[in-house]
Amino acid sequence: MVGAGIIGAAIAYFLTQAGARVSLLEAKTPASGASGASDGAVSVASKRPGPMMRLARESRAMYGQLAADGLLQGIYHPRxxxxxxxxxEEVALIARQGAEMLDQQERILSLTHAELMQRVPGLGTHVLAGIKVPDDGHALGYRVVDRLLQAANVVPQRHTPVRQLVLSNDRVVGVLTDQGVITADxxxxxxxxxxxxLVGLRDFLIPRKGQLIVTDRASQSGAALPGPLMSAxxxxxxxxxxxxxxxxxxxIDPLTTGQFLIGSSRETGFSDRQTDVQTVSTLLREALAVYPLLARLRVIRTFAGIRIGSQDGLPIVGPHPTxxxxxxxxxxxxxxxCLAPLLGSAVADMVLDAPARFDLSALNPARLGALPLQLG
Structure with a gap:
């Protein structure tokens, strides 16, 4: 297993539950990438219609079950x-999103300006309308990673970057690290x-930097939100x-600590983790216009995370095509x-040649077609 973020940890967990032995290699430390710089949203509200929205609903249900079973108790919280x-223009867009969620049997509540102001006291007066998605949830990525690895009894090999894949004919039989070759089935x-x-997808995978802001605690300020405010x-x-x-x-995301996480930019092609005054100022200006009570708080931290997307906007999940x-x-x-429990379970099933329980056909790497995958 290469990568000890939330997806790698979830796959490792479900593999070990089925009796497999897993070696987990991580270039830095667990959850040190996107998993540790995320807002923790387990959200259907934010997903594109189609397979991503459907898979998000199924994975969110798994979060609820894993929390009820005790594995993610105290980590996953509905909100x-x-x-x-x-x-x-934005009103039309969220109405369209709401209609598509209804098509997926998702519960929603359309809200007028007055209804929003009643449910979210302190909201800026120029917000015209909204939609409440009551069944979403939250789980901090680094806490999920830690819990899954503990439950799997898997100790990651930290600071062990994988340099290339090791092939025998047309089969991958291991990986090359600075410590040597590690073989695997x-x-x-x-x-x-x-x-x-690593897998030759430089032209298909795209880094996107997101700059974020963390405030101090809001206990004395009067600022409080029942859930995250997500813009059109x-x-x-x-x-x-x-x-x-x-x-x-x-x-604008209320944290369990009483702080607020405000994000984010979407800077395509950037993989540095630097923040800049202009972007942070834009985030603050827009956040204050939407929720003026934030003016009572102080900014205590700014940071940036890197998310890896694909050219067609869909994850790449499944067996290599060749x-x-x-x-x-x-x-x-x-x-x-959001997708970690479902993808962890689904990829474990693939590796173990077990019957598929989820339809991941839209994410299959086979869709890359003739895209050359130069390994090593």
């Missing part, structure tokens, strides 16, 4: 998501930023629609937290 719109590449060069601009970015002039996809013994689970672009 609503509030989509909001500030222009007529099969290899699963569940890395984020490191996956593109975030939905537009997922759908690759341009709305207005904003360069950020605003989400090399046996190789499986891929990458290109999540911010959806890894």
């Amino acid at each position: 609503p998501t509030y989509l909001f719109a500030r222009t007529d 099969c290899v699963v590449v569940a890395a984020g930023l490191g996956a593109a060069p 601009g975030y939905l537009a970015a997922k759908r690759r629609i341009v709305l207005g002039q904003s360069s950020v996809s605003l989400v 090399l046996s013994g190789l499986y891929m689970a990458t290109g999540m672009e911010g959806d890894g937290i």
Whole structure:
């Protein structure tokens, strides 16, 4: 297993539950990439219609079951998501998203301006309308990773970057690290930023930087939200629609600590983790316009995370189209937290040649067609 983020940890957990032995290799430390820099949203509200929305609903249900069974108790928490719109164009977009969620049997509640103001006291007066998605949830990525690895009794080999795959004829039989070759019956590449060069997908996987802000605690400020506020601009970015002039996809997320996480930019092609004054200022300006009570808080931290997406906007999950013994689970672009239980279970089934319980056909690497995969 290459990559100890939330997807790699979930696959390792489900493999060990089925009796497999797993060696987990991590270039840095567990959850040090996108899994540790995420907002923890287990959200159907944010997903593109089609397979991603369907899979998100199934995976969110698994979170609830894993929490009820004790594995993720105290880590996964149900909470609503509030989509909001500030222009007529945005109102139309969230209405479209709501209709598509209803098509997937998702519960929603459409809210007028007055109804939003009643449910979210302190909301900016220029917010026109919204949708409440009551069945969403939250789980911090690094806590999920830690719990899954403990339950799997898997100790990651930290600071062990994989340099290339080892082949015998057309089968992957191991990986090359700085410590030498590690052989295996099969290899699963569940890395984020490191996956593109490893499996030759440099032209298909795309880094996107997201800058975020953390405030101090709101206990004395009066600021409180029943769930995250997600802008129509975030939905537009997922759908690759341009709305207005904003360069950020605003989400205001109340943390269990009483702090707020404000994000984020979506900077395609950037893989550095630097923040800049202009982007942070834009995030703050838009957040204050939507939720003015944030003005009572202080910014205590800014940071950036890197999410790896794909050219067609869908993750790459499944067996390699030409090399046996190789499986891929990458290109999540911010959806890894939500999809982790389902993809962990599904990839474990693939590796063990067990009957498929989920339809991942839309994510299959075979869709890459004739794209050359130069390994090593």
